[in-house]
Amino acid sequence: MQVFGKTQDNLWTLIAAPAIWGFHFLFSYFLAAYRCAPNDDIFGTRAAIAVVTVICLLLILLIARRAGREWRTYGGAYRNDQATDNARERFLEFSTLLLAALSFVAVVFETLPIFVFWDCR
Amino acid sequence: MIEGTTQTEAPDQEDEAVRRAQEDRLREVWAAPKGWRYWSAVNNTEVGVWYTAVSFGFMLFAGVLALIVRAQLAVPENDLVSPTFYDQAFTLHGTTMMFLFAVPIFEAVAIIILPQLLGARDLPFPRLSAFGFWCFVIGGVFVTGSIFFDQAPSSGWFMYPPLTTEERYTPGYGPDIWLLGLSFIEIASLAAAVELIVGTLKCRPPGMRLNLMPLYAWYVLVVAGMILFAFPPLIAGDILFEFERMFDWPFFDPSRGGDPILWQHLFWIFGHPEVYIVFLPAIALVAMIVPTFAQRPILGYSWIVLAAVGTGFISFGLWVHHMYATGLPSISLGFFSAASEAVAIPTGVQIFVFIATLLTGRVIYSVPMLFVSGSLANLVIGGLTGVMVALVPFDWQAHDTYFVVAHLHYVLIGGVLFPIAAGVYYYWPLVAGRKLSSRLGRIAFWLMFVGFNAAFLPMHYSGLAGMPRRVWTYSESLGVGTANLISSVGAFIFAAGILVIVWDVLRPRGKEPYAKRNPWNAGTLEWLVEMPGEDWGVRSIPIVTSRYPLWEQPNFIDDVDKGRFYLPDAEEMKRETIITSVLDGTPLQCLRVPGPSFMPMVAAIFTGAVFIFATFHWWASTIAAMVLAAISIIVWLWRGTAIIPEKPEKNVGRGLHLPLYTSGPHSVGWWAMFITMMGDTTAFLGLVFGYYYFFTIHADFPPPANVGPGVLWPSVAFGLFAVAWATALGARLTNQAGRIGLARGLMAAGAVAALGGSAALLWGPYTTGLRPAAHVYPATVWVIAIWTALHGVAGSLMLAYCLARSLVGRMTPKHDMDIWNVALYWHFVGFAVIVTVGTLAYLPLLT
Numbered sequence: 001m002q003v004f005g006k007t008q009d010n011l012w013t014l015i016a017a018p019a020i021w022g023f024h025f026l027f028s029y030f031l032a033a034y035r036c037a038p039n040d041d042i043f044g045t046r047a048a049i050a051v052v053t054v055i056c057l058l059l060i061l062l063i064a065r066r067a068g069r070e071w072r073t074y075g076g077a078y079r080n081d082q083a084t085d086n087a088r089e090r091f092l093e094f095s096t097l098l099l100a101a102l103s104f105v106a107v108v109f110e111t112l113p114i115f116v117f118w119d120c121r
Numbered sequence: 122m123i124e125g126t127t128q129t130e131a132p133d134q135e136d137e138a139v140r141r142a143q144e145d146r147l148r149e150v151w152a153a154p155k156g157w158r159y160w161s162a163v164n165n166t167e168v169g170v171w172y173t174a175v176s177f178g179f180m181l182f183a184g185v186l187a188l189i190v191r192a193q194l195a196v197p198e199n200d201l202v203s204p205t206f207y208d209q210a211f212t213l214h215g216t217t218m219m220f221l222f223a224v225p226i227f228e229a230v231a232i233i234i235l236p237q238l239l240g241a242r243d244l245p246f247p248r249l250s251a252f253g254f255w256c257f258v259i260g261g262v263f264v265t266g267s268i269f270f271d272q273a274p275s276s277g278w279f280m281y282p283p284l285t286t287e288e289r290y291t292p293g294y295g296p297d298i299w300l301l302g303l304s305f306i307e308i309a310s311l312a313a314a315v316e317l318i319v320g321t322l323k324c325r326p327p328g329m330r331l332n333l334m335p336l337y338a339w340y341v342l343v344v345a346g347m348i349l350f351a352f353p354p355l356i357a358g359d360i361l362f363e364f365e366r367m368f369d370w371p372f373f374d375p376s377r378g379g380d381p382i383l384w385q386h387l388f389w390i391f392g393h394p395e396v397y398i399v400f401l402p403a404i405a406l407v408a409m410i411v412p413t414f415a416q417r418p419i420l421g422y423s424w425i426v427l428a429a430v431g432t433g434f435i436s437f438g439l440w441v442h443h444m445y446a447t448g449l450p451s452i453s454l455g456f457f458s459a460a461s462e463a464v465a466i467p468t469g470v471q472i473f474v475f476i477a478t479l480l481t482g483r484v485i486y487s488v489p490m491l492f493v494s495g496s497l498a499n500l501v502i503g504g505l506t507g508v509m510v511a512l513v514p515f516d517w518q519a520h521d522t523y524f525v526v527a528h529l530h531y532v533l534i535g536g537v538l539f540p541i542a543a544g545v546y547y548y549w550p551l552v553a554g555r556k557l558s559s560r561l562g563r564i565a566f567w568l569m570f571v572g573f574n575a576a577f578l579p580m581h582y583s584g585l586a587g588m589p590r591r592v593w594t595y596s597e598s599l600g601v602g603t604a605n606l607i608s609s610v611g612a613f614i615f616a617a618g619i620l621v622i623v624w625d626v627l628r629p630r631g632k633e634p635y636a637k638r639n640p641w642n643a644g645t646l647e648w649l650v651e652m653p654g655e656d657w658g659v660r661s662i663p664i665v666t667s668r669y670p671l672w673e674q675p676n677f678i679d680d681v682d683k684g685r686f687y688l689p690d691a692e693e694m695k696r697e698t699i700i701t702s703v704l705d706g707t708p709l710q711c712l713r714v715p716g717p718s719f720m721p722m723v724a725a726i727f728t729g730a731v732f733i734f735a736t737f738h739w740w741a742s743t744i745a746a747m748v749l750a751a752i753s754i755i756v757w758l759w760r761g762t763a764i765i766p767e768k769p770e771k772n773v774g775r776g777l778h779l780p781l782y783t784s785g786p787h788s789v790g791w792w793a794m795f796i797t798m799m800g801d802t803t804a805f806l807g808l809v810f811g812y813y814y815f816f817t818i819h820a821d822f823p824p825p826a827n828v829g830p831g832v833l834w835p836s837v838a839f840g841l842f843a844v845a846w847a848t849a850l851g852a853r854l855t856n857q858a859g860r861i862g863l864a865r866g867l868m869a870a871g872a873v874a875a876l877g878g879s880a881a882l883l884w885g886p887y888t889t890g891l892r893p894a895a896h897v898y899p900a901t902v903w904v905i906a907i908w909t910a911l912h913g914v915a916g917s918l919m920l921a922y923c924l925a926r927s928l929v930g931r932m933t934p935k936h937d938m939d940i941w942n943v944a945l946y947w948h949f950v951g952f953a954v955i956v957t958v959g960t961l962a963y964l965p966l967l968t
Contacts, residue, residue, distance in 0.1 A: 014430065021435070032452050105466065106435060
């Protein structure tokens with residue numbers, strides 16, 4: 001997969017952003033579960049989740065930027081039901097962009113608990 | 122690029138005599154068998170209809186149980202049925218509705234309409250669908266029949282231990298019937314998932330690119346993918362659970378290091394995606410119905426894809442919201458609460474898209490549309506209460522009360538049953554060639570809509586007033602008597618509505634004429650079907666250049682009917698369909714699809730026998746059934762798969778020549794193996810999750826390295842498995858290169874090495890004296906080792922199978938599908954071996 005050039009979209013590029021959400025979710029959950037087995041202070045855990053969150057959000061933004069830019073450069077139309085390679089690419093790019101937006105919001109949601117909960121109670 | 126390059130003499134499709142002869146051949150090739158052999162049919166037009174009918178049968182059965190429950194709860198301190206029977210009734214109601222209706226009905230409907238929607242003659246593995254169907258029937262009858270012997274499971278559809286694991290709380294066979302019967306049905310679901318994923322990705326008509334795929338197909342793809350990752354953790358849980366019940370391995374017993382919460386995790390990792398697994402296919406029906414009755418293309422196609430894929434992912438992050446009251450750390454609950462709120466976004470997007478499509482179209486109000494509007498209204502209520510119970514503090518108040526019962530029924534009946542009723546009215550002409558009665562449909566709708574709301578709206582109140590779920594009766598002083606009486610009356614009105622539909626479907630039709638073709642004036646391919654339909658599905662496989670070809674492609678129906686597209690004939694008297702590429706639907710292969718056979722049924726009967734005999738601990742019979750099941754599956758594969766065609770390629774029409782045999786990533790068999798093994802690996806990871814779960818909750822798990830299975834024997838196993846993996850890969854490469862002798866030698870060596878590896882893997886814990894009933898650590902080590910060892914034995918059998926195929930000339934350097942698939946299998950086993958040995962032997966060294 002090229003990131004900055006023109007990319008051939010497929011089903012894997014489509015699900016990349018939600019897959020990052022999945023990684024972020026599992027990472028946060030497993031780390032907190034592991035660190036909370038004895039009820040310790042979890043500042044380190046929360047910091048680690050914050051770092052991973054920033055990385056995940058940046059990756060999702062990169063995906064969104066790539067998809068959005070190609071979508072706009074090569075037409076950027078909302079109508080993509082023609083029987084052409086171009087329409088298929090634009091469809092996948094636009095859908096990727098939408099999924100990246102959803103994943104971005106979901107990752108942000110997923111991070112809110114670390115600002116609210118300071119220990120394991 | 123659709124057109125082929127070679128021109129050969131083509132039949133004249135404009136000549137009626139030519140067409141008549143073609144139709145006769147197609148009709149004969151695709152005809153369902155006659156007489157008692159009818160039950161050997163495997164075509165989607167038969168299996169799909171049986172599947173649907175049987176799952177509706179189970180729904181009616183579970184509905185009767187619900188009415189018994191409602192009759193018991195109609196008045197306070199009632200004793201209409203005994204508490205034991207009541208427990209069995211509500212457990213079986215939930216179990217049957219979820220496992221025997223909601224999931225199977227998706228598979229059943231998809232098996233009927235997906236090939237039609239994709240203009241394919243059949244899905245790629247019809248015998249696999251038939252196998253899944255027979256598994257479903259046998260397992261379903263076994264589970265539901267138990268109530269007539271007072272042996273039904275009685276501890277709620279989620280079977281929480283320790284209530285269910287200890288003989289003193291739940292004597293008898295109830296939990297075993299649940300575990301083994303449903304594990305068996307889960308196999309059927311996985312089979313359907315494989316069939317539907319490969320069907321959606323590889324059996325689309327030429328030209329149907331991803332951006333032109335009907336939305337139903339998008340949903341099917343997402344849901345089948347979800348089944349692949351949601352069901353295996355439950356299978357893993359079932360294995361742990363059944364080992365505890367049968368052999369006293371203490372996975373969920375805290376006195377020996379186990380933890381009942383582990384079951385809740387494994388169950389709900391399945392159980393929450395399950396909600397979306399049943400909801401999305403129903404919404405998929407709405408996505409087909411709305412454009413037809415708005416008489417315009419769907420607005421925001423990409424947004425629906427966003428919603429389907431987004432929901433598919435996020436729904437896997439919700440499972441702990443069923444476990445808010447188990448005492449997990451608040452920060453953990455926070456993660457799941459966040460995901461539970463986030464999933465409302467894609468779900469809402471779908472509803473807005475439907476409403477926008479309706480607002481911008483010219484809506485035709487008909488029975489399917491009525492059910493769709495009822496669905497949207499009820500679903501929104503269920504969704505809003507869902508957002509409420511996703512909040513931890515609110516859930517702690519409402520947990521295990523009738524508020525939750527109200528919520529889940531609004532989601533499931535509003536979001537699943539109403540769309541399915543809409544689907545029944547919409548798609549009935551496709552199945553039977555006639556429309557259902559619009560008058561009876563309206564009566565049914567209003568009975569169901571009013572009855573449903575009367576039954577479930579008051580439950581919000583009963584729950585908030587403090588009435589707990591799953592109680593046999595309640596005290597008058599609770600003050601929920603009136604609410605419950607209204608609920609019970611509503612439930613019976615609702616049931617009356619269902620009965621009206623049943624009558625409408627079953628009533629004698631007399632001389633009522635067939636519906637006209639495309640009776641709703643829809644735009645998608647499934648409405649190419651003639652009234653009544655032909656077994657061949659489509660007369661010729663069309664080239665698709667639009668999302669709504671019937672609306673937008675000129676002269677389309679006539680071109681299909683006159684056989685101007687692909688495969689208008691069956692000149693070799695074989696069942697055939699076209700395999701295309703994933704992205705753009707470029708034709709790749711003419712696939713010969715297998716015809717009727719009793720083998721799937723025989724294999725399902727023996728497989729079912731394994732589970733049923735094991736329930737009653739008849740070990741000798743269980744092992745005999747296991748051997749017979751393995752033999753029947755091998756016979757089925759040997760005779761029916763990877764058949765070498767009489768010529769390398771054929772003219773499929775319009776001058777296009779396609780190969781008849783492909784192997785490796787181009788073949789559907791390879792895809793099926795890949796997808797199956799993804800599911801299989803997920804189940805394995807479910808077991809490994811158990812190990813690491815105990816690792817996180819116990820400071821002394823794993824114990825010091827000298828307690829465990831040792832390092833020596835697992836390492837020996839690792840070496841032998843590495844040899845087996847390398848020989849499988851080597852056999853594929855050398856066979857391809859034409860060095861058949863060497864390839865055969867490698868297959869034989871690999872088969873032996875795999876057996877040795879399996880033995881060594883089990884020898885480790887045996888020789889270090891790990892007793893699985895003593896503590897959860899040895900039990901966990903054993904169960905992971907057994908899983909991987911069994912996969913080694915299966916891999917050995919597969920290599921031996923390839924060797925035999927090569928020796929009799931059924932596998933050659935050019936026709937090497939078998940060894941391609943087996944080598945792929947070994948990649949997955951290799952992964953499992955690395956994880957197994959790394960976890961069991963090397964992790965204890967680090968701690």
